[in-house]
Amino acid sequence: MNEKKLRQLLISIQNKEISIDEGIARLKGLPFDDLGFAKVDHHRQLRQGFPEVVYCAGKTKEQIVAIMENLVNKSENNILATRASREVYEAVAKKIPDAVYYELARAIVVWRGEQEKRGHILVISAGTSDIPVAEEAVITAEVMGNRVERLYDTGVAGIHRLLSQKEKLFAARVLIVVAGMEGALASVVAGLVDKPVIAVPTSVGYGANFGGLSALLTMLNSCASGVGVVNIDNGFGAGYLASLINRLGEVES
Known part of the structure; x- marks a missing residue:
């Protein structure tokens, strides 16, 4: 029950459209x-x-x-x-x-009813192996009523792939960058845009990646401004946070 529904329920009780006992049962x-x-x-x-x-x-x-x-x-x-x-x-x-x-x-x-698609969240993955975590972020943000766009396999090993998509980078209200290995992509993206960047380190990588710890430390030590970091493989946390940022300033009916 959201706030609007709760208000309607209380009004219904006040106007005697439903009994007090029925209202209490719903609120219990x-x-x-x-x-x-x-x-x-x-x-x-x-x-x-x-x-x-x-x-x-x-x-x-x-x-x-x-x-x-x-x-x-x-x-x-x-x-x-x-x-x-x-x-x-x-x-x-x-x-x-x-x-x-x-x-x-x-x-x-x-899914329930007609779906909202507010704002614009861009989810970027460094490599194809990072896509499962990126998809968790995408689905989370979509379920929460956001317009979400994907940009996958654009890591720093071939930076021209990212730079060819600058229009998408600039159009987004908030960006989620998902990367394993050394995790440098978040710093690159944050150095190009004037929007919040949520960095998601993944456990993708060889031995010295330490299950995502190397990417996490790179992202935490980013020299680019405007980067926030969630936990390793936490696509859900990134999608949820991006949704909160994306809807700031909007008045819900």
């Missing part, structure tokens, strides 16, 4: 539902503008299905689950047939 599950193994936060939509997102890694299929069903039954917004295997998706789809699986992003989405 608003803070959270206790499933025993999980406390599903239904207040997050009101606090942060988007429902709780299900992180599937480490959870059983039964737990994920129960959480997803609870969210779908209580929210009118898009529902997102991250780090989900196809096996998990197939279990979810038995209970929620309209759930959609995005293989590269490892994400499950339940």
Whole structure:
């Protein structure tokens, strides 16, 4: 339930369109539902503008299905689950047939109603191997109602590939740069644009990459201004943050 729906509910109670008991019943599950193994936060939509997102890694299929069903039954917004295997998706789809699986992003989405496409987020990957993390960022941002464009395989090993796409770089309101190996692409992009750059280090790389640590340190030590860095392989975090930045200054109806 978003703020608009909550206001409508309170007005309905005030105008005696529904009984007080019915209104209380609807509000009772608003803070959270206790499933025993999980406390599903239904207040997050009101606090942060988007429902709780299900992180599937480490959870059983039964737990994920129960959480997803609870969210779908209580929210009118898009529902997102991250780090989900196809096996998990197939279990979810038995209970929620309209759930959609995005293989590269490892994400499950339940789309609700007409989709917003606000602003302009550009997601850039250094290499093809970085695309799964980039796709997690893309799907997250799209689910949250943003217009998202992709620009893949434009790493510094062939910088002409990036420079040939300057119009796309300049048009974006916020940019997400996903890179493994040494992670230099974020600094290059930030040196070209006057918009926020969210850098995502990936675990792609040979031994001295240390599972993404080298890319993380390069991004943290960037000499370019305007670079913020999320955790290794955290495409979801980048997509969520980009959405918050992208909608700044916009008034929602």
